[in-house]
Amino acid sequence: MDKKLTVGIIGVGRIGKVHTLSIQHHLPQVTVKGVTDKFIEQAKEWAAVSGIETVYDTYQEMLQDPEIDAVLICSSTDTHAEIAIAAAKAGKHIFCEKPVDLSVAKVRAVIEAAESAGVSLQIGFNRRFDHNFRKVKELIDAGTIGDLHILKITSRDPAPPPIEYIDVSGGMFMDMTIHDFDMARFLTGSEVEEIYVAAASIVDPAIGAAGDVDTAVITMRFKNGAICVIDNSRKAAYGYDQRVEAFGSKGKAEISNDLPSTATWSTEDGVYSEKPLYFFLERYMDSFAEEMKQFADALINGTATPVTGIDGLIPIRMGLAAKKSVMEGRPVKLSEIEG
Amino acid sequence: MDKKLTVGIIGVGRIGKVHTLSIQHHLPQVTVKGVTDKFIEQAKEWAAVSGIETVYDTYQEMLQDPEIDAVLICSSTDTHAEIAIAAAKAGKHIFCEKPVDLSVAKVRAVIEAAESAGVSLQIGFNRRFDHNFRKVKELIDAGTIGDLHILKITSRDPAPPPIEYIDVSGGMFMDMTIHDFDMARFLTGSEVEEIYVAAASIVDPAIGAAGDVDTAVITMRFKNGAICVIDNSRKAAYGYDQRVEAFGSKGKAEISNDLPSTATWSTEDGVYSEKPLYFFLERYMDSFAEEMKQFADALINGTATPVTGIDGLIPIRMGLAAKKSVMEGRPVKLSEIEG
């Protein structure tokens, strides 16, 4: 491949727009040639606003364009696998948003399609590229905290999604914890053996009625001996709460939230500081740019993408194990989940 | 009772000395009349150093002294129950260090002895009186964070005890986590239903060989719906790590460690701050004084002691449940533990 890369974006909802702008603002070596969307008017509107040349009526049409080197799959989760497999067959490199699919078999099919076709596949676990999480990873890798003994991940959303979203998302473990499962693998550098979940629907009983949970404490044993605990909530009144603490034989590393400013103010009534950045778009904007940059660099240089198909598959198995643990009230081994 | 209180101290190891000094320095209404110790020379030495009038050859002798209103049982754990029951029969009020005993039946016997005799019984869970933990309790009780959803307790020692100590202490859950079990009950204001533990002996294999663990993540479901997670380690390289985070429907409250000073310093090499106060004597000195003050106040005013016999009993059952969870690799209900 030339030192230039031409991409098409499939799906121009919130995240498709973020990727468009990341590329246009930060990656002069990448061109967004065209977009498409199930709601074609949205694709046309976005193309106009952002100065994109081409609107394809369907993703199939985009895949036939020989100028397109790679596609960014930003459509709804249920369409990812079909599109990714088609893209692989068309010889396009693939960036696919998470989760790849809720079915392990389908994710496996995507991985195999990419391998058969010899195209690159990167999954959108953007938090690996965030400045805070990356620093913890560096400290672990540098041996600063020694062998990892306990990893604590706090991940809480500012507000629950609509009940309808839960129906299609696969539930909290699939749409929210999946990022934390990936982070646990990323930071431990190891694979989970067993998962135990204590969960509840105490934020909103309607979530429980819809068959999901909104609050969970998830304990995981990793092969390297580390014990990881994730705590999740669908609703943190003070905002988006994203922290980790890695504790090891020689010390600990921890990160706090990013804030709108470093200001604190003190009055007769007390001492105040800022709430965390509101939600994932504000909080992780830079990481979206960085993941896209590393995707482009990998394609241009012919090197491996930094988050592989397997990295997309395993968190789904972990999510299924977590669900099973809740259902059966016992620790579940990952080996109990096919895939 | 008069507005004065006269006490005797049984056992003048580290904690017996701390209580002596707390009383002498901060509680003018309380007199330490006498001490005793299995190693009587230690009792004599301490009496001389601290200006205590009487050394009793045995605790029985102390119990016969009609001037003694209350005893502080600071001897080794295996002697607590016997002494406490004798004290109750002698009509002395009792302050007993934790754990009361490793056997639920014996603790029950102590409680019943105190009840029969109509004497007060307070257990030495000093952390309830600490400025940081108390502030979290106040915030929870004031409704600042709404209903409690997730409680996270971090409790890590600076270094493991000698292996011999583990043999007599009942293991990590009994000598260390027991404080965290009490804190969980104190902060949730509720009782545990089920406990699941993921544990390991990765700090020192000799601990594992001695049949104990040194690292644990303990998940507990409480009757009021709160999920609590404790993480323990016998060895935090940077020192004694004592924190909690309470997360609820309206917000969160959290505490960090107390430090020797608030200093930070910045050089070409980085930004530095102080490590936590070294260990429990340094860290909790003020709380020992406060628990003794509230014990004395309760006796003098004829009100209930702030940490009761039941408060001493339940954490022991929780410890036994935790052990069982480790042995059987499954969540254990508290109701499975007799008592």
Add this chain to the structure above:
Amino acid sequence: MDKKLTVGIIGVGRIGKVHTLSIQHHLPQVTVKGVTDKFIEQAKEWAAVSGIETVYDTYQEMLQDPEIDAVLICSSTDTHAEIAIAAAKAGKHIFCEKPVDLSVAKVRAVIEAAESAGVSLQIGFNRRFDHNFRKVKELIDAGTIGDLHILKITSRDPAPPPIEYIDVSGGMFMDMTIHDFDMARFLTGSEVEEIYVAAASIVDPAIGAAGDVDTAVITMRFKNGAICVIDNSRKAAYGYDQRVEAFGSKGKAEISNDLPSTATWSTEDGVYSEKPLYFFLERYMDSFAEEMKQFADALINGTATPVTGIDGLIPIRMGLAAKKSVMEGRPVKLSEIEG
């Protein structure tokens, strides 16, 4: 003016490049049509890299282009006044980097030229647009801290500039403190009456030999009664240190430095955190984009620019007063400085 704005950039050193990218990445309503530079090869190279259409041989040529609505003057300080006056005469709106000029008379001439020509003039005091400083301004304006009594500004560079730069920059008060003088005016919302400086050249004697200082504590009385103190150093070993504390009748507001990450790590040796972001490009990148946005918005909407010519003039008089205070060892009134 149409809802579009076309600009030319004069001088494509470090800051000219920053402004180019800010516009291209964040301001779709603004087009950088062309650039020029005293070193014309640099202009050509930058135009190629950044996809700018036109390279003008001279700034005069740019000023003759009827498509150019506004110019950004990013050349060396000694050329600002001449270019700005020519731009005003050519009817171009002006964004001029700070300081406008070291001579009060010349700055006055620029202001008058802009007023005569009826063009807008904005001065590049970017820190007014920074998230941290802006939050302090908001807190002051909201009355949160009451009447301002004491304002403390810390402003320290990571390393001194080359001695040759000091010769042309006008010295520390003109090239560095000038930002702090502007911040003092911005936050107090008032004008200085008197300035006293205690200064030294203790970072590097060569700076003293060149007739400048490298360390200063600058006390200023403002008309509204506030007392402001700035502390400057040319060399903070730990990096770029940029903080303010505003203290008033009802409380205080303060900001700390922005950091590469929120990570802290603790080992046997101590507790560590990150040093500040390295220097002004890293630290203030977002503020450069925001000042450009507000410049464009003002032109497009026909409203006043947020940092006026007078805002460019007064800090220069403050710098001259500061110098005079150092020379004469006494407080100097601003009214002693012509202008």
Add this chain to the structure above:
Amino acid sequence: MDKKLTVGIIGVGRIGKVHTLSIQHHLPQVTVKGVTDKFIEQAKEWAAVSGIETVYDTYQEMLQDPEIDAVLICSSTDTHAEIAIAAAKAGKHIFCEKPVDLSVAKVRAVIEAAESAGVSLQIGFNRRFDHNFRKVKELIDAGTIGDLHILKITSRDPAPPPIEYIDVSGGMFMDMTIHDFDMARFLTGSEVEEIYVAAASIVDPAIGAAGDVDTAVITMRFKNGAICVIDNSRKAAYGYDQRVEAFGSKGKAEISNDLPSTATWSTEDGVYSEKPLYFFLERYMDSFAEEMKQFADALINGTATPVTGIDGLIPIRMGLAAKKSVMEGRPVKLSEIEG
């Protein structure tokens, strides 16, 4: 002297009581044999409450008691010099609260009396013994921040004293800043050459009417090249604000306030933390005990006291220079102040 020390306390107002308790609680080698007070009933009451054996009708009577090794002068400032001189003549060692006197000549007389009599003299600058300030001193002495370039001291009271107090105290520089002057000498390890003050009475005009100021920024040049700036206010709405920042050639060291707890809490409305400890008794309690311990140790071991008569004298000269600077609106050299 024997390894025991017997002291008498002259004046049992707030600070006399603090010293009594510090000794009784922490210094077994020191006995408070007796007290006296201009208001003799107060002395009797305090002796009863605290178990002190003797009440002397006058300080002269105390000085005649051969069992008294040393006196603590805790009476009102205007009586310090007379009592101290008498104590010296009686061969008693002296601990004298600050300021020794408002007159340089009288302080000088006290120093000379102590020297003639060969008795030890320690002045009550307790902050030198505080954990935070001491850590900064250690970092400076260890060379961690290199040569000291800028020292910033923030010292703000929670509320102004009654106007009548100002009349007798000598004003803000004498009753409040005097601690900061001492701290500046302690931390720089050098002597001041010149002082410039920008001050105002903006907290309360009645303070100005009484001839004093309530807000000040004080710049000082020290002989070793350091520039020090103190900012004072009589009223910080959020409480007692006591911080320093030491900036040097290799870095900086800074301290923040001590807080009632480390708790922070976050809700929909924001993030909160504790206000500083309320006032000097709460904030500096431990330092009072430590200064008394070092006083006793010096006497018992026959070594030099850690804060000498000269250390009591120079801050008074600094206060007079500060006043003169305010009156004359110019920097004042310390050499202009006799003494």
